[in-house]
Structures are given as structure tokens and as C-alpha cells.
Amino acid sequence: MTEPNDKSRRGFLGAAAVGAAGLGVAAIAPGLHLIEVSQASAPGKGASSKVRWGMLIDTTKCASDCNACVNACNSENGINEVLKDPRQGSQWIRKIDLKDSKSGITHSLPMMCQHCEHPPCVDVCPTHASMKRADGIVLVDRHTCIGCRYCMLACPYKARSFVHMTLTEQNPEVPRGQGCVESCTFCVHRVDKGQIPACVEACANAEHNAMLFGDLNDPNSAIAQRIAEVKTTQVRADLKLNVGVRYQGI
Amino acid sequence: MMIQQQTKTVDGAFYFALAVGGLISAIGVAAALYMEIMGHQVSGMNNQIFWGLPHVFGIFLIVAASGVLNVASIGSVFGKKAYKPRAPLSGLLAIVLLAAGLAIIMLDLGRADRVLIAATHVNLTSVFGWNMILYPVFFGLVGLYVWTLMDRSKNQYSKAVGTAAFIWRLVMTTGTGSIFGFIVARQAYQSAILAPMFIILSFAWGLAIFLIVQEIMYARSKMELHPQLRARMKNLLGVFIGAAMYFVAVYHLTNVYYAKQIEFTHFILVSGGIFPLLFWGGFVLLGSVVPLLLLYAPGFSANKGSVTAASYLTVAGGLCLLFVFIIGGQAYPMDMFPGMQVTSSFFDGKIDSYTPSLPEILLSVGGFAIAFTMTLVGVRVLRFMPQDDVAKLQSAGYLHD
Amino acid sequence: MVRLLALMAFLIMGAVASFAIHAAGVPKPMVKVEGSGQCIAATEEMRINHMNMLGHQRDRSLRQGIRGEKASLIGCVDCHASKSTGSVLGKDGFCESCHAFAAVKVDCWQCHQPKANFKAAGNAGATGAAGAVGAKP
Numbered sequence: 001m002t003e004p005n006d007k008s009r010r011g012f013l014g015a016a017a018v019g020a021a022g023l024g025v026a027a028i029a030p031g032l033h034l035i036e037v038s039q040a041s042a043p044g045k046g047a048s049s050k051v052r053w054g055m056l057i058d059t060t061k062c063a064s065d066c067n068a069c070v071n072a073c074n075s076e077n078g079i080n081e082v083l084k085d086p087r088q089g090s091q092w093i094r095k096i097d098l099k100d101s102k103s104g105i106t107h108s109l110p111m112m113c114q115h116c117e118h119p120p121c122v123d124v125c126p127t128h129a130s131m132k133r134a135d136g137i138v139l140v141d142r143h144t145c146i147g148c149r150y151c152m153l154a155c156p157y158k159a160r161s162f163v164h165m166t167l168t169e170q171n172p173e174v175p176r177g178q179g180c181v182e183s184c185t186f187c188v189h190r191v192d193k194g195q196i197p198a199c200v201e202a203c204a205n206a207e208h209n210a211m212l213f214g215d216l217n218d219p220n221s222a223i224a225q226r227i228a229e230v231k232t233t234q235v236r237a238d239l240k241l242n243v244g245v246r247y248q249g250i
Numbered sequence: 251m252m253i254q255q256q257t258k259t260v261d262g263a264f265y266f267a268l269a270v271g272g273l274i275s276a277i278g279v280a281a282a283l284y285m286e287i288m289g290h291q292v293s294g295m296n297n298q299i300f301w302g303l304p305h306v307f308g309i310f311l312i313v314a315a316s317g318v319l320n321v322a323s324i325g326s327v328f329g330k331k332a333y334k335p336r337a338p339l340s341g342l343l344a345i346v347l348l349a350a351g352l353a354i355i356m357l358d359l360g361r362a363d364r365v366l367i368a369a370t371h372v373n374l375t376s377v378f379g380w381n382m383i384l385y386p387v388f389f390g391l392v393g394l395y396v397w398t399l400m401d402r403s404k405n406q407y408s409k410a411v412g413t414a415a416f417i418w419r420l421v422m423t424t425g426t427g428s429i430f431g432f433i434v435a436r437q438a439y440q441s442a443i444l445a446p447m448f449i450i451l452s453f454a455w456g457l458a459i460f461l462i463v464q465e466i467m468y469a470r471s472k473m474e475l476h477p478q479l480r481a482r483m484k485n486l487l488g489v490f491i492g493a494a495m496y497f498v499a500v501y502h503l504t505n506v507y508y509a510k511q512i513e514f515t516h517f518i519l520v521s522g523g524i525f526p527l528l529f530w531g532g533f534v535l536l537g538s539v540v541p542l543l544l545l546y547a548p549g550f551s552a553n554k555g556s557v558t559a560a561s562y563l564t565v566a567g568g569l570c571l572l573f574v575f576i577i578g579g580q581a582y583p584m585d586m587f588p589g590m591q592v593t594s595s596f597f598d599g600k601i602d603s604y605t606p607s608l609p610e611i612l613l614s615v616g617g618f619a620i621a622f623t624m625t626l627v628g629v630r631v632l633r634f635m636p637q638d639d640v641a642k643l644q645s646a647g648y649l650h651d
Numbered sequence: 652m653v654r655l656l657a658l659m660a661f662l663i664m665g666a667v668a669s670f671a672i673h674a675a676g677v678p679k680p681m682v683k684v685e686g687s688g689q690c691i692a693a694t695e696e697m698r699i700n701h702m703n704m705l706g707h708q709r710d711r712s713l714r715q716g717i718r719g720e721k722a723s724l725i726g727c728v729d730c731h732a733s734k735s736t737g738s739v740l741g742k743d744g745f746c747e748s749c750h751a752f753a754a755v756k757v758d759c760w761q762c763h764q765p766k767a768n769f770k771a772a773g774n775a776g777a778t779g780a781a782g783a784v785g786a787k788p
Contacts, residue, residue, distance in 0.1 A: 002505045008304055008761075045717065046711070046716045047716030048713060051282055056432070070595075075771070087294060087298060088290070088291055088295075088297060089297075090297075091297070091595065091596045092598040094594050094595050094598075096592060096593070096598055097597065098591070100589060100591075101589055101590065101591055107581035109430055111596075120433075120434060123375045123376060124377065124378065124433075125376055126368055126370040126371075126379045127367050127368055127372075127373060127379075128371050128373045129371075130713060134716070136714070139713065141713055141714060142762050143713070144364075144367050144370055144371050145360070146361045147359045148359055148360070148378065149300040150295070150376070150378050150429075152300050153300075153436070153580070154434075154435055156436075156584060156586065157597065158297075158584060161297050163360070163671060164289050164290045164291040164293075165289040165291045166289055166761075169503070169769075169771045170764045170771065172763075172767065172768075173723050173725070174356075176762070177761040177762030178761060179289065179290075179359075179361040179761075180361065181360070187341065195257040233586070236586060239434055
């Protein structure tokens with residue numbers, strides 16, 4: 001897909017727009033897409049409330065037998081521990097297969113933290129460990145998480161996992177450990193460097209291009225324009241959480 | 251009639267009970283430590299059912315803590331003379347049960363070592379955050395209340411402090427019910443009725459525990475509770491059990507009324523295996539109907555044993571109800587995509603099962619042992635024994651027949 | 652009286668012991684600094700203030716998204732990890748040797764990686780069978 005020429009250099013980002021490199025993206029190396037420095041978290045500046053990071057998932061492009069996003073997430077975030085009971089393992093992103101009970105139509109989609117504007121996990125956290133950055137990314141501050149798991153009860157998306165064992169294999173940029181709750185971070189350590197989340201990149205590399213990441217607040221961003229054009233769905237829209245992850249085609 | 255006097259008897263049974271209680275408590279704490287070191291992989295909990303048996307036992311004790319204070323409130327706040335001698339014991343049990351319940355919940359935290367953070371980083375939009383204020387103030391108020399009851403020079407304040415404690419305990423149990431009541435994500439929980447339901451449940455569970463403790467204390471001291479007093483209290487227990495059943499029924503009826511929750515209600519009441527079994531067999535039959543029969547059926551009702559048995563069954567039924575409510579509510583999958591069949595690697599759309607592991611069981615039982623041990627020491631060192639001035643009660647028209 | 656004497660004796664013994672230690676000098680921890688080049692501040696300041704630097708930086712970095720500050724735990728590890736073990740932990744590790752000596756328990760390494768340039772090995776079976784299925788290009 002191509003981008004309009006008047007597109008500002010701000011906030012342009014996304015796997016679906018890899019082909020339009022040169023307009024807003026400086027493709028320095030494969031998989032490394034620099035956001036304009038003012039947009040990324042520049043030294044000393046921090047996350048800006050002008051930005052609202054979001055993701056659009058086109059379920060018509062998502063293949064049921066593909067797990068590229070999940071694998072990329074696991075290796076990016078160092079999720080490689082093996083638990084005897086698989087229900088105790090962490091899953092920051094997972095593939096869900098849907099089948100309409102009436103029509104029999106099937107869909108496949110990745111599900112992860114939806115990065116709500118009004119996150120129930122943040123409301124219920126007794127210690128402010130569940131938190132939302134100014135740019136809309138919902139995180140767990142492991143320095144204050146006491147592992148009460150109330151956020152897991154409150155999350156409507158089953159997006160949170162509790163770390164059930166001692167970890168030693170963390171990637172340096174993704175600290176995670178026993179006794180704390182965790183979930184998708186939108187690869188905040190990459191986003192702050194001007195890169196896109198690992199899952200989005202992997203989806204593009206697998207040539208599915210089902211995931212698009214960008215700034216929902218910037219009317220010129222690819223994601224905002226797509227959302228303006230096509231019908232998108234918020235999962236559990238009835239809760240009015242105004243999620244950051246939208247789905248197309250379900 | 252004479253005032254029944256507690257006669258202090260020095261017996262080995264006290265030290266034996268203390269040793270047993272202390273040992274089981276210590277084993278419970280050791281089990282929690284083991285879970286803390288190994289991680290919760292040694293528990294039966296997982297990422298779908300992440301609140302397990304410790305939460306059932308812990309929340310039961312916290313709810314009962316508030317309910318057991320009712321006995322004191324009836325005396326101080328509502329002026330019923332028969333309950334006044336029971337107020338100190340009621341206050342002691344309130345403190346002890348809350349402490350034991352909180353001990354279980356806190357020892358089960360993923361990072362129990364950071365429990366102080368819960369006090370230093372309070373988030374007031376969180377119901378847990380409120381509890382960081384509700385519980386300590388409850389300890390303080392009830393402690394003060396017991397002081398005004400037991401120190402004769404402070405007796406004049408007991409009504410005022412007792413009223414404050416009574417109001418606070420209502421707020422506190424509203425908070426406990428709201429832990430679940432504000433959860434919009436799940437079919438089982440979001441409901442305004444949960445706060446009053448938990449208050450009524452606390453009345454029944456607290457009184458049941460009080461009656462058990464009182465009966466044990468009287469038996470150990472070779473004292474006898476006046477049959478008319480027992481009759482009054484067993485009638486109150488009956489009313490509370492009936493009211494609890496009513497609220498639980500309304501809770502399920504409202505869930506049936508909301509179309510999207512009817513499948514969940516079918517699961518929890520009919521098709522869900524262990525959960526309907528524990529609900530109907532545990533809470534309804536053994537925990538409510540049988541106790542009511544024991545309390546009211548002719549031939550049983552005035553009997554000491556039947557009142558005590560009814561109290562024990564009420565406690566067991568309460569634990570069953572909370573197991574169904576807490577664990578059943580998590581076992582049933584969340585309905586993210588209405589009208590769709592859902593499958594995933596994370597067990598979406600699947601009904602989960604839960605088997606508590608040994609450390610969880612030891613921690614849960616250990617919590618009850620902590621309550622037992624603290625009560626044992628409390629009633630040993632201070633005069634908490636309810637002692638009735640039967641003649642006075644009789645002249646005041648409190649004892650009929 | 653006996654108790655009082657015992658208490659006095661205890662206090663005197665304590666005082667003598669502490670003098671003796673002072674006179675002999677406490678064995679200092681062996682903190683190996685293997686990295687070449689400058690630290691972000693003078694050694695004296697780092698000794699006194701590293702925890703405050705890291706504590707404040709971690710909150711700004713995580714909660715406000717302020718990146719690229721001078722102090723960073725990854726920075727510490729990159730410079731100070733032992734050449735032989737690759738880690739700041741272990742008996743002679745930069746962090747552990749001193750923290751063990753000072754008896755100050757730190758909580759960093761439950762979550763943070765103590766090895767320099769560590770890369771977690773792929774993604775194993777954390778996600779069960781599904782995690783092992785690769786992308787179909």
C-alpha cells in the first residue's frame with residue numbers, strides 16, 4: 001500500500017508501509033525503521049501524550065497456521081521457560097482461531113494486551129504497578145508489583161500472565177521475573193528506539209502484513225488513515241475501554 | 251441464680267492445643283515460603299485460575315472477621331443485654347480472624363517480600379487499595395473497642411466506639427464484596443448485589459464461628475450456656491443462614507436474567523461438575539438446609555450439639571460457596587467473541603480445572619491454625635469468657651419460660 | 652544483680668571486640684573493576700549514590716519513557732561484568748562481592764539480566780505446542 005504524499009514525517013510507522021520506505025521511514029537496516037527522532041522517545045524527553053500508540057490487525061490476512069508473531073515475541077522478549085503445566089507459562093501474544101457458530105466462517109488473529117485508554121488493570125492495581133504511559137502503552141512496573149494478580153482478574157482479554165518460576169534467561173532490555181505479572185509491552189524498548197514491535201515486523205517478514213503499528217492520534221499516520229477508511233472492531237467494545245488494538249474483518 | 255464464674259484451671263490440654271496450633275501454623279508459613287522460593291509452579295494455580303484455595307480460605311476469614319463483630323454490635327449498638335458479655339470475645343475474634351485471613355492472602359502474593367509496598371504505594375482507584383486503609387483502621391477501631399469494653403474506666407465510650415466499629419465493618423465488607431463487584435470483565439462477578447451479599451454472608455459465618463468458639467470455651471471451663479441464651483443465638487443464626495440463601499439466590503437469578511450470563515450460570519449451577527456439586531451439596535444442602543433443620547426441627551433445636559453442628563456446617567458451607575464463587579468464576583472462559591467458537595494455545599474458550607497442591611492446602615489450613623492459636627492465647631491471658639448474670643437477664647425479661 | 656552483671660559483661664565484651672576489629676582493620680571486599688575507561692561519575696560518588704541514580708533513572712525510564720540517561724543498569728553490567736564469568740554476580744562479581752560484604756540484599760537480578768551482551772536462546776516451549784510451530788512463509 002502507498003502513502004499520500006502530503007503525509008507528515010511524524011508518526012509514520014508500520015509493517016504494511018514498508019514498501020513506502022523513503023517517505024517517512026528511514027530504512028537503515030531490514031527490520032529497523034526509524035521514527036523521526038522527535039517522535040521516538042528522545043534522550044531526556046520521554047513518552048508524549050500527543051502520541052497514542054496502536055495496532056490494527058487485518059484478520060483477513062492472518063493465516064491460521066502461522067505463528068510468526070508469537071515466535072518473534074517470545075524470542076524478542078526472552079520468553080523461553082518451560083513449565084510442566086503449560087497453563088502456567090507466560091503468553092504475551094497468542095493466536096486465537098474463531099469459528100462463527102452459525103455461519104461456520106473462520107478467522108484467525110493474534111490477541112495480546114489491547115493497551116486500553118481506560119485499562120481495568122490500572123484501576124485495580126493496589127500499588128500503581130500496572131500503569132499507562134503518556135503515549136498509551138500499558139506496562140507493569142515490576143519494581144512495585146507484589147504479585148496479587150488482581151489485574152488478571154480485571155483484564156477482559158486474558159492478556160496477563162503471572163511468572164510461575166525463577167527466570168535467568170532474560171534479555172537485557174526486557175527484564176522479567178518470578179512472582180510478578182506481565183503482559184505485552186508493544187515492545188516498548190524497540191518503540192522508544194524508533195523501531196516497530198517484533199510481532200509486527202515478523203508478520204511483515206512472513207509476507208502476511210496483517211499487523212500495522214503506529215500513532216492513532218496522528219491523522220496522517222497509516223494506521224489512523226486505515227481506521228478512517230475501513231470498518232474496524234474493538235474486542236469487547238461494550239466495556240468502552242477504547243482499546244489501542246483494533247481488528248479488521250471480524 | 252448465680253453469676254457463672256469462670257474458674258481458672260491449669261491443664262496440660264492448653265499447652266497441647268497451643269503446640270498443635272503453633273505447629274500447624276508454622277507448617278503453613280513454611281509451605282508459603284516454599285511457594286515463594288520455587289515460584290507458584292508448585293501450586294495448582296495457573297494463568298486462568300490464578301486465585302486458588304488460599305484465596306478461598308483467606309477471603310472466608312476476612313469476611314467472617316467482620317461478621318463476628320456483629321455479636322458485640324448487637325450488645326453495644328443495639329443495646330441487647332444478652333450480647334453485652336459477649337462483646338469482648340467478639341472483638342477479639344474479629345481481630346484474630348482478620349489477621350489470619352490477611353496472613354494467608356499476603357503469604358500467597360507473588361512477591362510477599364514486598365508487602366510493605368502495598369502500604370506505601372496505595373492506589374485509591376483500586377478496591378485492594380481501599381482495603382489497605384479499611385483493614386488497618388478496622389484493627390485500630392476494634393482494638394480500641396475491646397479496650398473500652400474491658401477497662402471499666404473507659405466503659406462510657408464503648409457505645410460510641412462500638413458504633414464506629416460497626417459502621418466501619420459494614421464499609422469493610424462492602425469493600426470485600428466490591429473486590430469482585432467491580433470486575434467488569436467476567437460473567438461471574440460484576441454485580442451490585444455482591445456487596446450486600448457479602449455483608450449477609452459475614453453475619454452468618456461470623457456468628458457460626460462465634461458460637462463454635464463459645465461452646466468450646468464453655469466446655470473447657472466446665473460451664474454451661476443458659477439454654478434460653480442459646481435459643482436466642484441459634485434463632486439469630488437461623489435468620490442469617492436464611493438471609494444468606496436469599497441473597498445468593500438473587501445473585502444467581504440476576505445472572506440468569508442477563509442473557510449473556512445465562513451460559514455461565516448454567517455452568518456453575520448445572521453442568522460444571524465439581525462446582526454445582528459444591529454449590530448444591532455443599533452450600534445449599536450441608537451448609538444451609540441441614541443447619542436450618544438442626545436449628546429449628548423439633549427434637550433438635552434446643553440441643554447444644556445440634557447448634558454446634560449447625561455452626562460447623564455453616565462454616566463448611568461458606569467455604570464451599572466461596573470455592574464455587576472464586577474458582578468457578580475463573581474456570582469459566584471469558585466471552586471475548588460472542589457467537590464464536592474460540593480456540594487458542596492459551597486455553598481460550600476452554601473450561602479450566604483446578605486441583606490445589608499440597609503447599610496451598612497447608613497454607614490455607616495454616617491460616618485457620620493461626621486464628622486458632624491467636625484465639626487460644628488471647629482467651630488465656632485476658633478475660634474474654636462470656637459470663638452471664640442470669641438473674642439480671644431474667645429480671646430484665648430476657649429469658650422466657 | 653546477677654543479670655545486671657551479665658549485661659555489663661556483655662557490653663564490655665562487645666566494646667572490646669569492636670576495638671579489636673577497628674585496630675586490625677576489617678577485611679575489605681575484593682571488588683574487581685575489569686572494564687576499561689571512565690565510569691559515569693567519580694568512584695566516590697558512585698559508591699555513595701549508585702542506588703539513587705539507578706532508582707530514579709528506573710522510574711523515569713519505565714514510567715515516563717525517558718531513555719538514554721547516563722545511569723542505566725545495562726550500562727553497569729556492560730562495563731562491569733567479569734571477563735571470566737560474563738556476569739556481575741558470583742563470588743567475585745562486581746555487584747555481588749561488595750553487596751555480600753555490606754550485607755545489602757538487592758532485588759535487581761530477579762528480573763534483570765546480570766550477564767553482559769546476553770541473548771536469550773530462541774523461544775522454547777513456554778507457549779506449549781503452538782509456540783513451536785514456525786511461520787509459513
